[in-house]
Amino acid sequence: MLNIGLSTCSKKIDDRLFADCSAVGIAAVxxxxxxxxxxxxxxxxxxxxxxxxxxxxxxxxLPFMPFEIIDxxxxxxxxxxxxxxxxxxxxxxxxxxxxxxxxLHPSGEPITDAEREDRMKTACDSLSTLAQTxxxxxxVIAVENLPRTCLGKNSAEILxxxxxxxxxxxxxxxxxxxxxxxxxxxxxxxxxxVTTHISDYDFIDEKHWLPGEGxxxxxxxxxNLLSTGYDGVWMYELGFRAPASLSRARDLIxxxxxRNAHEIFDGRQITxxx
Numbered sequence: 001m002l003n004i005g006l007s008t009c010s011k012k013i014d015d016r017l018f019a020d021c022s023a024v025g026i027a028a029v030x031x032x033x034x035x036x037x038x039x040x041x042x043x044x045x046x047x048x049x050x051x052x053x054x055x056x057x058x059x060x061x062l063p064f065m066p067f068e069i070i071d072x073x074x075x076x077x078x079x080x081x082x083x084x085x086x087x088x089x090x091x092x093x094x095x096x097x098x099x100x101x102x103x104l105h106p107s108g109e110p111i112t113d114a115e116r117e118d119r120m121k122t123a124c125d126s127l128s129t130l131a132q133t134x135x136x137x138x139x140v141i142a143v144e145n146l147p148r149t150c151l152g153k154n155s156a157e158i159l160x161x162x163x164x165x166x167x168x169x170x171x172x173x174x175x176x177x178x179x180x181x182x183x184x185x186x187x188x189x190x191x192x193x194v195t196t197h198i199s200d201y202d203f204i205d206e207k208h209w210l211p212g213e214g215x216x217x218x219x220x221x222x223x224n225l226l227s228t229g230y231d232g233v234w235m236y237e238l239g240f241r242a243p244a245s246l247s248r249a250r251d252l253i254x255x256x257x258x259r260n261a262h263e264i265f266d267g268r269q270i271t272x273x274x
Contacts (some may be wrong), residue, residue: 003027004261005058006254007197008240010034013046017033018053018252024258025207028198028233030195031099032061037088042192047097059101059171059195060143062087067108071180072126073119074108088133092254095137101195102134103115103142103171107151116151123151124164131165142171142195147178147206153182155188162192169194172225173237174216175201176206182216183224190228195205207245208238210252211260212270222264234261248274 011017011029021029030052032040049251050057062142063070065088072087074080091102104125127141143161146152152161154177162168170192177185188192200214201207211218236257242248250273263270 002088002230002232002261002263003056004226004258005019005029005233005235006257007032007061007235007237009061009237010241011120013049013136015049015053016047018055018185020254022053022055024255026055026258028058028235028236029056030058030059030061030103030237031064031094031235032103035065035236038063043093043097043103050097057097057099057232057237059103060090060099061103062090062105064105064108071108072104073106073111073128075115075118077124081120084129087130091130091133091137091139095139098140101142101171102130102139103144105146105150105198106143107153109148109150110267111149119151120157120160123161126167127161128165130168135167137143140167140169140194142169144171144173145176146173147176153178155185158189159192160186168192171195171197173197173199173206174221175206175214176198178203178205182221185223186199186224186228191230193225193228193230193232196225196230196235197234199236200233208243209246209274210236210238210256210272211264213246213274214273218229218264218270219267234265242274246274253264 009028009032152158173192200209200211240251
Protein backbone atom coordinates (compact mmCIF):
# COMPACT_ATOMS: atom_id res chain seq x y z
CA MET A 1 0.00 0.00 0.00
CA LEU A 2 1.37 3.39 -1.01
CA ASN A 3 1.32 6.52 1.13
CA ILE A 4 -1.53 8.84 0.19
CA GLY A 5 -0.75 12.40 -0.84
CA LEU A 6 -2.70 15.51 -1.79
CA SER A 7 -1.60 18.37 -4.01
CA THR A 8 -2.40 21.82 -2.69
CA CYS A 9 -3.59 22.92 -6.16
CA SER A 10 -6.77 25.02 -5.91
CA LYS A 11 -6.59 24.84 -2.11
CA LYS A 12 -5.62 27.30 0.58
CA ILE A 13 -2.32 26.26 2.14
CA ASP A 14 -3.07 26.67 5.83
CA ASP A 15 -3.32 24.90 9.16
CA ARG A 16 -6.78 23.53 8.44
CA LEU A 17 -5.64 21.80 5.26
CA PHE A 18 -2.72 20.11 7.02
CA ALA A 19 -4.83 19.22 10.08
CA ASP A 20 -7.64 17.69 8.00
CA CYS A 21 -5.16 15.69 5.93
CA SER A 22 -3.36 14.39 9.00
CA ALA A 23 -6.65 13.37 10.64
CA VAL A 24 -7.56 10.98 7.80
CA GLY A 25 -4.12 9.49 7.16
CA ILE A 26 -2.97 11.58 4.21
CA ALA A 27 0.76 11.38 4.79
CA ALA A 28 2.20 13.78 2.22
CA VAL A 29 1.48 16.93 0.25
CA UNK A 30 2.71 18.47 -2.95
CA UNK A 31 3.11 22.23 -2.70
CA UNK A 32 1.44 23.58 -5.83
CA UNK A 33 0.55 27.27 -5.52
CA UNK A 34 -1.91 29.01 -7.80
CA UNK A 35 -0.18 30.23 -10.94
CA UNK A 36 1.03 33.78 -10.44
CA UNK A 37 1.32 33.39 -6.68
CA UNK A 38 4.71 31.71 -6.35
CA UNK A 39 6.35 34.86 -5.03
CA UNK A 40 3.89 34.83 -2.12
CA UNK A 41 4.91 31.39 -0.80
CA UNK A 42 5.84 31.39 2.89
CA UNK A 43 8.25 28.46 2.85
CA UNK A 44 9.06 28.73 6.55
CA UNK A 45 5.37 28.58 7.54
CA UNK A 46 4.78 25.57 5.30
CA UNK A 47 7.69 23.77 6.92
CA UNK A 48 6.29 24.49 10.37
CA UNK A 49 2.87 23.14 9.36
CA UNK A 50 4.40 19.94 8.03
CA UNK A 51 6.36 19.34 11.23
CA UNK A 52 3.44 20.14 13.55
CA UNK A 53 1.00 17.86 11.71
CA UNK A 54 3.48 15.14 10.80
CA UNK A 55 2.95 15.43 7.05
CA UNK A 56 5.80 14.99 4.58
CA UNK A 57 6.53 17.74 2.09
CA UNK A 58 6.86 15.26 -0.76
CA UNK A 59 7.11 17.41 -3.88
CA UNK A 60 7.00 20.93 -5.27
CA UNK A 61 5.23 21.80 -8.52
CA LEU A 62 7.22 24.35 -10.48
CA PRO A 63 5.24 27.07 -12.32
CA PHE A 64 4.04 26.56 -15.88
CA MET A 65 1.81 29.52 -16.70
CA PRO A 66 1.44 31.95 -18.36
CA PHE A 67 3.05 30.03 -21.22
CA GLU A 68 4.27 33.26 -22.79
CA ILE A 69 6.49 33.88 -19.76
CA ILE A 70 7.21 30.46 -18.18
CA ASP A 71 8.35 27.82 -20.67
CA UNK A 72 11.65 25.93 -20.53
CA UNK A 73 11.13 24.85 -24.16
CA UNK A 74 10.66 28.37 -25.48
CA UNK A 75 12.49 29.20 -28.70
CA UNK A 76 12.92 32.74 -27.38
CA UNK A 77 16.33 32.64 -25.66
CA UNK A 78 15.37 35.30 -23.12
CA UNK A 79 12.14 33.53 -22.05
CA UNK A 80 13.97 30.23 -21.76
CA UNK A 81 16.81 31.80 -19.75
CA UNK A 82 14.39 33.52 -17.35
CA UNK A 83 12.30 30.37 -16.95
CA UNK A 84 15.30 28.23 -16.03
CA UNK A 85 16.59 30.90 -13.65
CA UNK A 86 13.21 31.25 -11.91
CA UNK A 87 12.80 27.47 -11.62
CA UNK A 88 16.31 27.18 -10.18
CA UNK A 89 15.56 29.78 -7.52
CA UNK A 90 12.35 28.00 -6.50
CA UNK A 91 14.10 24.61 -6.37
CA UNK A 92 16.64 26.04 -3.93
CA UNK A 93 13.91 27.50 -1.71
CA UNK A 94 11.92 24.26 -1.74
CA UNK A 95 15.05 22.26 -0.94
CA UNK A 96 15.65 24.41 2.13
CA UNK A 97 12.44 23.08 3.71
CA UNK A 98 13.21 19.46 2.85
CA UNK A 99 11.44 18.94 -0.47
CA UNK A 100 13.36 16.59 -2.77
CA UNK A 101 11.14 16.20 -5.86
CA UNK A 102 10.46 19.07 -8.23
CA UNK A 103 7.68 18.48 -10.76
CA LEU A 104 8.25 20.26 -14.06
CA HIS A 105 6.16 20.77 -17.20
CA PRO A 106 8.55 20.41 -20.17
CA SER A 107 6.60 22.94 -22.25
CA GLY A 108 3.59 25.13 -22.67
CA GLU A 109 1.30 25.00 -25.72
CA PRO A 110 0.24 25.08 -28.46
CA ILE A 111 3.24 23.57 -30.24
CA THR A 112 3.10 23.09 -34.00
CA ASP A 113 4.56 20.09 -35.79
CA ALA A 114 6.97 22.43 -37.58
CA GLU A 115 8.57 23.64 -34.34
CA ARG A 116 8.25 20.45 -32.29
CA GLU A 117 11.77 19.14 -32.93
CA ASP A 118 13.39 22.46 -32.08
CA ARG A 119 11.27 22.68 -28.94
CA MET A 120 12.35 19.19 -27.88
CA LYS A 121 16.01 20.13 -28.21
CA THR A 122 15.53 23.36 -26.28
CA ALA A 123 13.60 21.59 -23.52
CA CYS A 124 16.34 18.96 -23.24
CA ASP A 125 18.97 21.67 -22.77
CA SER A 126 16.88 23.34 -20.06
CA LEU A 127 16.16 20.07 -18.29
CA SER A 128 19.82 19.16 -18.17
CA THR A 129 20.62 22.51 -16.53
CA LEU A 130 17.84 22.08 -13.99
CA ALA A 131 18.88 18.49 -13.26
CA GLN A 132 22.23 19.86 -12.10
CA THR A 133 20.53 22.40 -9.84
CA UNK A 134 18.28 19.71 -8.35
CA UNK A 135 21.25 17.42 -7.73
CA UNK A 136 23.14 20.20 -5.93
CA UNK A 137 20.06 20.58 -3.72
CA UNK A 138 19.88 16.86 -2.99
CA UNK A 139 16.75 16.33 -5.09
CA VAL A 140 15.49 15.35 -8.52
CA ILE A 141 13.50 16.87 -11.38
CA ALA A 142 10.33 14.89 -12.16
CA VAL A 143 9.29 15.66 -15.75
CA GLU A 144 5.51 15.44 -16.10
CA ASN A 145 3.74 13.86 -19.08
CA LEU A 146 1.38 16.40 -20.64
CA PRO A 147 -1.69 16.35 -22.92
CA ARG A 148 -2.57 17.63 -26.38
CA THR A 149 0.28 19.37 -28.25
CA CYS A 150 2.56 19.78 -25.23
CA LEU A 151 5.94 18.07 -25.13
CA GLY A 152 5.89 14.78 -23.25
CA LYS A 153 2.53 13.65 -24.62
CA ASN A 154 3.50 9.96 -24.61
CA SER A 155 6.16 7.62 -23.27
CA ALA A 156 8.43 8.05 -26.30
CA GLU A 157 8.62 11.80 -25.80
CA ILE A 158 9.04 11.52 -22.03
CA LEU A 159 11.89 9.06 -22.45
CA UNK A 160 13.57 11.31 -24.98
CA UNK A 161 13.34 14.26 -22.59
CA UNK A 162 14.72 12.14 -19.75
CA UNK A 163 17.58 10.96 -21.95
CA UNK A 164 19.02 14.48 -21.92
CA UNK A 165 20.36 13.78 -18.42
CA UNK A 166 20.59 10.50 -16.52
CA UNK A 167 19.52 12.26 -13.32
CA UNK A 168 16.07 13.18 -14.66
CA UNK A 169 12.98 11.22 -13.61
CA UNK A 170 9.24 11.29 -14.43
CA UNK A 171 6.01 12.40 -12.80
CA UNK A 172 3.18 10.18 -14.09
CA UNK A 173 -0.04 12.18 -14.51
CA UNK A 174 -2.80 9.62 -14.96
CA UNK A 175 -5.23 11.95 -16.75
CA UNK A 176 -2.91 13.42 -19.38
CA UNK A 177 -2.47 10.52 -21.80
CA UNK A 178 -4.52 11.08 -24.96
CA UNK A 179 -2.55 9.14 -27.58
CA UNK A 180 -1.24 6.08 -25.74
CA UNK A 181 -2.74 3.43 -23.43
CA UNK A 182 -1.94 4.02 -19.77
CA UNK A 183 -0.55 0.49 -19.42
CA UNK A 184 1.94 1.13 -22.23
CA UNK A 185 3.15 4.35 -20.65
CA UNK A 186 3.70 2.68 -17.27
CA UNK A 187 5.52 -0.25 -18.84
CA UNK A 188 7.75 1.91 -21.03
CA UNK A 189 8.70 4.57 -18.47
CA UNK A 190 8.76 2.08 -15.60
CA UNK A 191 11.34 2.73 -12.91
CA UNK A 192 11.86 6.32 -14.10
CA UNK A 193 8.54 7.21 -12.41
CA VAL A 194 9.27 8.75 -8.99
CA THR A 195 5.97 10.50 -8.28
CA THR A 196 2.39 10.67 -9.49
CA HIS A 197 -0.54 12.96 -10.14
CA ILE A 198 -3.71 10.94 -9.59
CA SER A 199 -7.04 11.92 -11.18
CA ASP A 200 -9.57 10.52 -13.65
CA TYR A 201 -10.77 11.61 -17.09
CA ASP A 202 -12.88 10.64 -20.12
CA PHE A 203 -9.96 9.72 -22.47
CA ILE A 204 -10.86 12.80 -24.57
CA ASP A 205 -9.06 15.52 -22.62
CA GLU A 206 -7.70 16.10 -19.13
CA LYS A 207 -10.47 16.51 -16.54
CA HIS A 208 -8.90 16.11 -13.09
CA TRP A 209 -11.86 14.15 -11.73
CA LEU A 210 -11.76 11.92 -8.66
CA PRO A 211 -10.96 8.28 -9.56
CA GLY A 212 -14.22 6.50 -10.33
CA GLU A 213 -15.75 9.55 -12.03
CA GLY A 214 -14.07 8.82 -15.36
CA UNK A 215 -12.99 5.86 -17.49
CA UNK A 216 -9.64 4.74 -16.05
CA UNK A 217 -9.42 1.10 -14.96
CA UNK A 218 -7.99 1.85 -11.53
CA UNK A 219 -7.29 -1.71 -10.30
CA UNK A 220 -5.28 -2.32 -13.48
CA UNK A 221 -3.42 0.98 -13.26
CA UNK A 222 -2.53 0.36 -9.61
CA UNK A 223 -1.27 -3.18 -10.29
CA ASN A 224 0.77 -2.04 -13.28
CA LEU A 225 2.32 0.81 -11.34
CA LEU A 226 3.33 -1.46 -8.46
CA SER A 227 4.80 -3.96 -10.92
CA THR A 228 7.45 -1.37 -11.86
CA GLY A 229 8.63 -1.26 -8.26
CA TYR A 230 7.07 2.14 -7.63
CA ASP A 231 7.04 2.93 -3.91
CA GLY A 232 6.40 6.67 -3.96
CA VAL A 233 3.28 8.61 -3.03
CA TRP A 234 -0.22 8.18 -4.51
CA MET A 235 -0.59 11.92 -5.03
CA TYR A 236 -4.08 13.25 -5.81
CA GLU A 237 -4.07 16.34 -8.02
CA LEU A 238 -7.59 17.75 -8.13
CA GLY A 239 -9.46 20.43 -6.27
CA PHE A 240 -12.15 20.21 -3.60
CA ARG A 241 -14.70 21.87 -5.88
CA ALA A 242 -16.05 20.09 -8.94
CA PRO A 243 -14.76 21.44 -12.26
CA ALA A 244 -17.18 22.80 -14.84
CA SER A 245 -17.14 19.45 -16.66
CA LEU A 246 -18.83 17.61 -13.78
CA SER A 247 -21.25 18.16 -10.89
CA ARG A 248 -21.18 16.83 -7.34
CA ALA A 249 -23.71 17.13 -4.53
CA ARG A 250 -20.98 18.67 -2.35
CA ASP A 251 -17.35 19.69 -2.32
CA LEU A 252 -14.74 17.04 -1.64
CA ILE A 253 -12.95 16.85 1.70
CA UNK A 254 -9.64 15.13 2.55
CA UNK A 255 -11.52 12.07 3.85
CA UNK A 256 -12.89 11.48 0.32
CA UNK A 257 -9.38 11.17 -1.10
CA UNK A 258 -8.31 8.81 1.68
CA ARG A 259 -11.36 6.59 1.20
CA ASN A 260 -10.88 6.61 -2.57
CA ALA A 261 -7.26 5.51 -2.24
CA HIS A 262 -8.04 2.66 0.14
CA GLU A 263 -10.84 1.43 -2.12
CA ILE A 264 -8.38 1.28 -5.02
CA PHE A 265 -5.60 -0.28 -2.93
CA ASP A 266 -7.98 -2.94 -1.55
CA GLY A 267 -9.66 -3.67 -4.87
CA ARG A 268 -13.08 -2.59 -3.61
CA GLN A 269 -15.80 -0.80 -5.53
CA ILE A 270 -15.09 2.93 -5.72
CA THR A 271 -17.58 5.25 -4.05
CA UNK A 272 -18.78 7.84 -6.57
CA UNK A 273 -20.50 11.02 -5.39
CA UNK A 274 -20.52 12.89 -8.71
